[in-house]
Each structure stands twice: as C-alpha cells, then as structure tokens.
Amino acid sequence: MNRALRAAKENIDLLVTIAGAVGFGSVAAMAEDARQMIAEHPASCLLLTGAAAMLGYATARIVSARSAWAKRRRMDERLSAVFLGMSRRRKELVSRALDEGSVSLSPLDADALALCELGIFGTPPVGSMLTATDFSIRPAVIRAIAGHRSEWLA
Structure with missing residues (x-):
C-alpha cells in the first residue's frame, strides 16, 4: 500500500494528465448525444436545467446555513x-x-x-x-x- 501511494505521489502529473484526457474524451463523446437530445426535446431539457439549478441553489443554501450555525456554535x-x-x-x-x-x-x-x-x-x-x-x-x-x-x- 505504501509503495503504491509513494508511486502515485511521484507520478501525480502523469495521473492528472491521464485523468484529464479520459474526462475530456468522455465529454467529447457525450457532446453529440447531448446536442441531439436538446434538439429533439428542448422543453424537457430546459425544465431539467431549471430543476438542476434550483436543486443546486437549495443545496448551497442548506450547506451555507449549516456552516454558519457550526461557526456560531x-x-x-x-x-x-x-x-x-x-x-x-x-x-x-x-x-x-x-x-x-x-x-x-x-x-x-x-x-x-x-x-x-x-x-x-x-x-x-x-x-x-x-x-x-x-x-x-x-x-x-x-x-x-x-x-x-x-x-x-x-
């Protein structure tokens, strides 16, 4: 375990480069599917985007309130x-x-x-x-x- 951890620390630049390439490749592969879905179902995509934005806003408010409460405590x-x-x-x-x-x-x-x-x-x-x-x-x-x-x- 220690040997693998040490090797990962020494080669962190290589690991980040590989992870970035894999991530970019998967995003590029999904881009065409996403474009096609948006073209076929614009209203559904707009509703889904709005719901995701509201969920993100609500989550941020809850996390912020809990953080402020913990800080006051x-x-x-x-x-x-x-x-x-x-x-x-x-x-x-x-x-x-x-x-x-x-x-x-x-x-x-x-x-x-x-x-x-x-x-x-x-x-x-x-x-x-x-x-x-x-x-x-x-x-x-x-x-x-x-x-x-x-x-x-x-």
Whole structure:
C-alpha cells in the first residue's frame, strides 16, 4: 500500500494528465448525444436545467446555513471558555463596552490588549500612546454575548 501511494505521489502529473484526457474524451463523446437530445426535446431539457439549478441553489443554501450555525456554535463554545476564566476587571470592561458602545482606556492597558488578543475587542487604529483610545466590542461577539450575558458576565 505504501509503495503504491509513494508511486502515485511521484507520478501525480502523469495521473492528472491521464485523468484529464479520459474526462475530456468522455465529454467529447457525450457532446453529440447531448446536442441531439436538446434538439429533439428542448422543453424537457430546459425544465431539467431549471430543476438542476434550483436543486443546486437549495443545496448551497442548506450547506451555507449549516456552516454558519457550526461557526456560531464554535464561537459560543470558545467565548464561554474565555469568559469562565476571565478576571473581574475584564468582565467589567466588556460589560461597560456593551452598555456604552466603547471604553476609553490607555492603549497600553494590559486588560484591553488581552481582550483584543482574545478577539473580543476590535483592535483600535494606531494612535498616540499619550491619549486614551476607544476600544469597542466586535459585532459578532456582541451577537454571541447577547444570548449569554447573564451567564458569562455575572
């Protein structure tokens, strides 16, 4: 098995060329049959094409929705773990940022920078080290916190 796998890896260019030739040959052989069928049954082919397009669109919507749901679930699990181990001051900063829209802190504040590293606060634009910087929560994190605020920020 390993020998065959190694040979396939070494000759991948040749295998791709052969597969392409076989695929092109089969498409070229079917092209005449497809042209003849379309000429004899145009309405049926149009309906079949429309049905295939709708099926493809529905499949893409389902896959996209499931992917988005899984992504939100992973974010919720990650944020839950982050908030369980978070210090009281960081929770207060997040709560204040949710209530006020942003928190004005020093750009060198360790807790604000840690929340940026965790992906909770958005990274502010580069500014002066002498003036306060407004840190705000990313919109995706706001949506995730909205359902778990009492649990995570208690």
